[in-house]
Amino acid sequence: MSAPTPKRHQASGSFSGGFSWAMARDLRLAWRHPDEAVLTVAFFALVASLFPLGIGAEPQLLARIGPGVIWVGALLAAFLALPGLFAADYADGSLEQMTLSPHPALGWAAGKVAAHWIVSGLPLTLLSPLIGLQYGLAPDTLGVQALSLLIGTPVLSLLGGACAALALGARGGGMLLALLALPLFVPVLIFGAGAAEAQATGLSAAPHLSLLGAALIAALVGLPVAVGAAVRIAVD
């Protein structure tokens, strides 16, 4: 006769528990301080409106450069939002408390990145058709553009999240983060802008979107582990 296993009283962690907890917390924080999300979107709109003023406002030229400019603008806006992901929690010690929680770092780190995407990547995606209209893009190009941003910006958030965690407490701050993150963003930019570009020139956007989707799947599988490991390195 074996003794009945004692009921465990200590909290047991899980991926989903940490994920939903961190996501709900960060979304509530973002809701109470909406300025950061608003600034990201405002920056995107501002950068996108600088190009016609600098390059010239001929409709054909704008329709030609539109997809690329919108993608670069969204990429830079997503990049500038990155320090907000971990910096405040690192500075006030919350990040250290999270690593002590029973939930695996993989879970709550992924939850934080997901919340960050909802606050930065998703608004950029939703705003992009409006900017596209300013550039005179055709309706089908607008749709492909928004779709490519919808698939691409989560990859940016995941890659950028890993880099932001690695650069926590480093000398060089924002410039260092740019050197780490922007080269890794290059493939996403190529396929994302390529999709809308192909649609605008009458080719099929499907190959670009498929590659972008493949990048998203690979990022969803591999990068949460990297973000969790990077946070652990930062806090240890």
Place this chain on the structure above:
Amino acid sequence: MNWFYFSSPTTFYGLAGRLAPWFFILAAALAVWGLYLGLLVAPTDAQQGEVYRVIFIHVPTAWMSMFLYFIMACYCGLTLVFNTRLSAMMARAIAPTGAMMTFIALWTGAFWGRPTWGTYWVWDARLTSELVLLFLYFGYMALANAFEDPRRGDRAAALLALIGVVNLPIIYFSVQWWNTLHQGSSVSFKGTSMHVTMLTGMLVMSASAWMYAIGASLVRVRSVILERERRAQWVRNLPEAA
């Protein structure tokens, strides 16, 4: 035999010092042989004339730029998994040589591109991904040196290097996946479309670049070891520290 005898910085410091000159001698001898084959023996190319001789620098450095990143990433993996000190030092020592090889490959490629393609630079898949590789090396070095605590820099930069590994297959297969301006490879494991002296010269130059990279990394790792262990008694007892 203890396989891990030389995995300690203390013992490896001496070994690296004894081995490095031999790798440099080997590199110099191979470079003389390779340049002799490449510049004097190999025939003029039917299509490109004499310009193609850039190949004897361009291809070896381009190969080494990718290979060194791979080796660096392997050391980075060892750093993260086993937390070994020497592997992180080796990764730090390899990075500048890798960045230099990448830079030379891009630079010689530009000089080759001007007469043959009519342009120094195109935004072709191979060129762009090789440029990304250069920035990955720079990012690795910047992150490794960005912390007060060198061990923290080791681990953070190691993780970055491992994320960057995805770029290697992109560089390697870029000429097949995107059929853009950069030509495909003339050499494969199945055979070659090159003249045999050209191929020999290129392989000898690659071996030379390889030996140079090992020698330079060994010299650099000695500096890294000295810097890290400067307070250790064995460093103070070294004749060169006195």
